[in-house]
Amino acid sequence: MExxxxxxxxxxxxxxxxxxxxxxxxxxxxxAAWAWFVESRQKGKNPYSSFRPGVSTGIFLGSITxxxxxxxxxNSSLDPASTSKxxxxxxxLCSLRLLNFFSIDTSSVTLLGQSSLFDYFKGGIALFALSIGFANATGFKDLIPxxxxxxxxxGSASFLRAILQNFPGCGTPGELILVASGLALYGGNLLLTILGNPIHPLDCMLQVGVFGLSLMPPAYKCFLWLTRDSKTVSFAAAFLSIMLTIAPAWFRLxxxxxxxxxxxxxxxxxxxxxxxxxxxLYWLAALCLLPYLYNIAKHNGAPQILVRKGYHILAVMMFVPAVLIEKEFLHLAFTVALVIFGLVEMLRIWxxxxxxxxxxxxxxxxxxxRDSDKLIVSHFSLLxxxxxxxxxxHGWRLRPLATLAGILSIGIxxxxxxxxxYNYGSWRISSTSKKTMEGTIAGIVSLGFSCALIQRLVSPICFQTYQLAIPAVLAGLLEAYTSQMDNMFVPLVFYASFLAM
Structure with a gap:
């Protein structure tokens, strides 16, 4: 059904x-046809020992998202057509490149092993075909793009290998295709900004955060060798060196x-x-609820799934007002939160x-x-x-409700x-799932209603009912039927289907 x-x-x-x-x-x-075919070939084989077991591969969903x-x-982009294309x-291209990994015979070749010459040949053919397609579609023949x-x-293939080597069992193929492709796309964006593409300081702050986090592991290992295994000193030295040198240099460049x-x-x-x-101050006051949620989860025996949804409600309380009155500040706040989450996870892992x-x-x-001792991803997926x-x-005035796509789909x-x-469901959507028809319908209705209500606040433009209903239904059905990490996929699907209406 997924x-x-x-x-x-x-x-x-x-x-x-x-x-x-x-x-x-x-x-x-x-x-889509190729991704569906690759996933169908692997259904029931479960050959991927390096991935989270017990769920579908999610290759189709991860490749197409x-x-x-x-x-x-x-259709609604303010960017130049060549940039969007x-x-x-x-x-x-990144999705097709990663699909090459899963289209080979995994019973005899592991994803961590060396790629065959045929694998590289397929990757080269895909690169050539899509490069020609891009050039013909945009009329832009420059060799730089x-x-x-x-x-x-x-880069997408390298990111996938690095994740598998360092964090085996922390995700499904579909989830890691999404992450590896996203990292490769953002890496290409970093490269284009160096080559002279204009960028807003807020977007540059996000680049500084992501680039700085990516440099923390090698810097930490270097200082760990210099300080003879003093973990605290090495972590502090790595952080300060990046903050005092790399961050301002990138911001200026x-x-x-x-x-x-x-x-x-x-x-x-x-x-x-x-x-x-x-x-x-409002966010700090809202975060005062965290100790309360922690005590409920640890001592009161409340169902973990409902306690976790307390974070979702907290996200709605904190971020919806910010979107309505100060989106640029929320952009910066999310960047700071990402850096803090990354540093905290490094403190935990090391x-x-x-x-x-x-x-x-x-x-x-x-x-x-979905979490493991090596990597806890739930809080990252929510953020x-x-x-x-x-x-x-950021910077768009068209379809302002799309800014809330993640907050509403996850939080509401x-x-x-x-x-x-959990409380009222009795009809299971399938024999292998714990999710119910009552819960799915409630999620779809609440999402559609909240979108209609907020749409009247953020924009005077009236939407037809189907323009809000169809995205809500698609997002609700995906949340119900997917076995992937829904916090990663549902916001993107809701965002894409809403802009497509």
Missing amino acids: ELVVAAITLCVALSLSIDHILEFSAIVAL WPLVLASRF FSFWSAT IAVLAIQSC VAGVHRHPVLWVVNFMLEKPLLRFGLC QIPHIGPRITEFMAVFADH LGCAVPVWFH GDTMASYVG
């Missing part, structure tokens, strides 16, 4: 494209801002001190004395079957599910589905 829902989402986005995007329409259909998100932006072809396409394609990022943030806050500091064990003890209370639509929609739709399904 494949049928994904196929419906694919058709929803593909059929929304105009005749000018017939080549992109063909690419979506071809990619980023191309659908970027294709949905064609380049992003789409980049995502399509084609070179970036090649780098992103190779890319955004042209000749001040330290921390000073820029202070100046940004002082531009609207009452509003922005007031939001900070077991920094006195801090790491306490973080592990706290996080273990809220971990579920990124809410944040990615905000980052994606998913939460209501879980609450109603």
